[in-house]
Amino acid sequence: MKKLLLPLLVLLGVCGTTIYSCKKNANGRNTLSLVDDATVLSLSSQEYSTFISTNPPITGTPEAEMVQRVGIKLKAAVTNYLATKGQTDLIKDYQWEFNLVSNPEVNAWCLPGGKIVVYSGIMPLMPTDEDLATVLGHEIAHAFLKHGSERMSQQLLVDYGGQALSVLMSSKPEETRTIFNSAYGVSSTLGVLAFSRKQENEADEAGLYVMATAGYDPNMAVPFWERMKANSGGSSVPVFLSTHPSDDERIQHIKDLMPTAMTYYQP
Numbered sequence: 001m002k003k004l005l006l007p008l009l010v011l012l013g014v015c016g017t018t019i020y021s022c023k024k025n026a027n028g029r030n031t032l033s034l035v036d037d038a039t040v041l042s043l044s045s046q047e048y049s050t051f052i053s054t055n056p057p058i059t060g061t062p063e064a065e066m067v068q069r070v071g072i073k074l075k076a077a078v079t080n081y082l083a084t085k086g087q088t089d090l091i092k093d094y095q096w097e098f099n100l101v102s103n104p105e106v107n108a109w110c111l112p113g114g115k116i117v118v119y120s121g122i123m124p125l126m127p128t129d130e131d132l133a134t135v136l137g138h139e140i141a142h143a144f145l146k147h148g149s150e151r152m153s154q155q156l157l158v159d160y161g162g163q164a165l166s167v168l169m170s171s172k173p174e175e176t177r178t179i180f181n182s183a184y185g186v187s188s189t190l191g192v193l194a195f196s197r198k199q200e201n202e203a204d205e206a207g208l209y210v211m212a213t214a215g216y217d218p219n220m221a222v223p224f225w226e227r228m229k230a231n232s233g234g235s236s237v238p239v240f241l242s243t244h245p246s247d248d249e250r251i252q253h254i255k256d257l258m259p260t261a262m263t264y265y266q267p
């Protein structure tokens with residue numbers, strides 16, 4: 001019964017009841033919150049260190065320099081963008097890092113705390129700085145919109161009866177790590193939880209504004225996603241594409257946002 005009831009509560013949206021605590025995210029949407037920032041940042045820092053120790057960053061190549069160059073501009077842009085919304089507290093404990101690692105997977109992620117990793121396998125899909133800014137803007141937006149925390153909260157509700165992350169971390173550290181890594185897509189072997197359409201739309205929107213704030217023409221996001229759409233028809237769909245559905249709806253959404261995005265754009 002419990003197994004059936006809890007997913008049902010998630011579907012109905014437990015926010016609005018007094019059973020579980022909820023928070024508004026940066027977009028003003030009410031989200032389930034069983035996850036506190038301090039625990040998430042601590043987990044993020046541990047998992048990032050573990051990942052980097054086994055996947056040493058590439059340095060000194062044109063692609064590695066591209067990741068640094070675009071990352072540094074986006075870092076400044078996120079702060080400026082959130083300042084326009086009075087929300088810089090969302091990233092106040094971030095210590096940004098941008099790394100390219102040698103890995104054939106088509107993937108890139110940004111952990112809470114500002115740890116960005118780009119896999120070498122995705123680089124051929126991103127020949128220009130604008131392409132990379134499109135992807136990283138989107139990933140950074142997932143981080144400051146706390147979409148991973150939202151997914152972890154849903155997982156905690158369904159699998160652990162609504163236990164708080166901090167409680168689970170002391171009783172079941174391995175399970176806690178698995179939930180975290182799944183929510184942030186750190187390793188494909190764990191089975192990546194796809195973000196919801198709502199979360200994807202939010203990340204597309206905020207990512208576009210961050211990209212524009214950084215001085216990258218947001219119009220360039222359209223041909224990028226069109227290329228992703230063309231690529232996603234292949235027989236083996238890469239991680240990045242399978243967790244980031246590329247379709248006409250997304251491309252139309254981005255086109256609809258363009259007039260607003262251009263208000264952030266300063267070449």
Ligand SMILES: [Zn+2]
Nearest residue numbers: 195200203244
């Ligand atoms: Zn996404």
